[in-house]
Amino acid sequence: MSILVYIENVEGALKKSTFESLSYAKAVADLTGETATALSIGRVSQDELNKVGQYGIEKVIEVDNNDLEKFVNQAYASVIADVAKSMGATTVILSNSFSGKGLAPRVAAKLGAALADGAIALPTISGVTWQIQKTVFSNKAIATEELHEQKKVIALTPNSFEAKEAAVAVTIEKYEPQLAPNDLSTVIKEIVRATDKVSLPEASIVVSAGRGLKGPENWAMIEELADVLGAATACSKPVSDAGWRPHAEHVGQTGLAVSPNLYIAIGISGAIQHLAGVSASKTIVVINKDPEAPFFKVADYGIVGDAFEIVPQLIEAFKAY
Numbered sequence: 001m002s003i004l005v006y007i008e009n010v011e012g013a014l015k016k017s018t019f020e021s022l023s024y025a026k027a028v029a030d031l032t033g034e035t036a037t038a039l040s041i042g043r044v045s046q047d048e049l050n051k052v053g054q055y056g057i058e059k060v061i062e063v064d065n066n067d068l069e070k071f072v073n074q075a076y077a078s079v080i081a082d083v084a085k086s087m088g089a090t091t092v093i094l095s096n097s098f099s100g101k102g103l104a105p106r107v108a109a110k111l112g113a114a115l116a117d118g119a120i121a122l123p124t125i126s127g128v129t130w131q132i133q134k135t136v137f138s139n140k141a142i143a144t145e146e147l148h149e150q151k152k153v154i155a156l157t158p159n160s161f162e163a164k165e166a167a168v169a170v171t172i173e174k175y176e177p178q179l180a181p182n183d184l185s186t187v188i189k190e191i192v193r194a195t196d197k198v199s200l201p202e203a204s205i206v207v208s209a210g211r212g213l214k215g216p217e218n219w220a221m222i223e224e225l226a227d228v229l230g231a232a233t234a235c236s237k238p239v240s241d242a243g244w245r246p247h248a249e250h251v252g253q254t255g256l257a258v259s260p261n262l263y264i265a266i267g268i269s270g271a272i273q274h275l276a277g278v279s280a281s282k283t284i285v286v287i288n289k290d291p292e293a294p295f296f297k298v299a300d301y302g303i304v305g306d307a308f309e310i311v312p313q314l315i316e317a318f319k320a321y
């Protein structure tokens with residue numbers, strides 16, 4: 001029995017959420033006493049594949065096939081299920097990313113496995129029964145799900161499990177997939193990026209703003225600060241509810257969970273529901289004119305002052321740097 005963890009790449013580079021899935025798979029393997037093996041599909045360099053060792057996984061199965069250069073939901077699901085069967089894997093772990101959300105149920109159906117999508121914590125294991133916490137109702141609540149099947153597919157919510165480094169040497173083994181014609185019935189020919197902006201779940205720096213900004217017309221300085229730092233922009237819930245910013249930027253208990261290296265919170269009070277989605281950030285900087293704002297309690301650095309004076313000064317300082 002073993003664990004298979006699918007590692008996603010974007011244009012040949014492993015995604016941040018992949019490192020979280022690898023660490024999660026290693027932690028599950030430590031709990032069950034099994035070994036975890038990574039599976040890469042698509043064109044990924046050896047240097048990238050070797051990064052798997054930095055998260056404690058010793059073996060990568062590499063599927064590098066011309067038909068699979070671009071993501072094809074059905075075909076990728078078939079390959080993941082075939083590899084899992086061939087190595088006798090009873091647990092398949094992947095990220096609950098955009099593509100993972102399409103893959104996880106397909107892989108579970110092909111394997112006859114129980115599925116936990118949106119997992120946010122390690123399972124509690126009692127024989128064949130595993131209990132797993134997952135987010136439900138668009139992240140508005142947390143449910144505990146019991147998986148009773150021997151085979152399990154777990155899709156891990158990005159940013160819910162910290163990637164922990166544990167360097168080991170990696171061996172890479174090639175696998176030639178047997179694809180059925182209907183696996184390739186729909187193929188993506190081209191992906192054109194709609195935006196050059198840094199993606200929020202993957203960003204290592206996030207500039208986030210709240211109701212203290214007074215209105216949507218004041219976001220130019222937030223975007224400029226984010227541009228200067230190479231950061232993604234985010235916001236508090238009332239800001240997206242009011243339509244000042246898109247819902248995709250809303251972070252917190254009912255929005256996205258992020259864990260960047262640096263989270264800059266501007267004009268955000270620091271309500272517990274907001275902190276639920278950002279407290280895994282490595283360094284938190286808070287800018288708020290109210291010295292009693294709760295956000296200061298969890299901040300690594302705090303600036304008490306008016307955002308409309310401080311943010312332009314920060315932009316100038318970073319530009320000059």
Ligand code: FAD
Nearest residue numbers: 210211212236237252253254267268269273274289290307
């Ligand atoms: P406010 O609470 O209005 O705070 C504005 C802050 O800006 C204040 O601290 C003020 O001192 C400061 N400020 C004002 N002017 C300036 C200035 N010129 N310069 C600097 N600072 C200034 N919220 C989320 O964000 N994410 C969630 O996922 C979320 N989920 C929720 C789920 C539930 C079930 C509930 C009940 C609430 C949820 N909320 C969530 C809402 C949350 O409770 C807060 O109401 C919200 O986070 C407050 O947003 P805010 O900090 O932008 O606004």
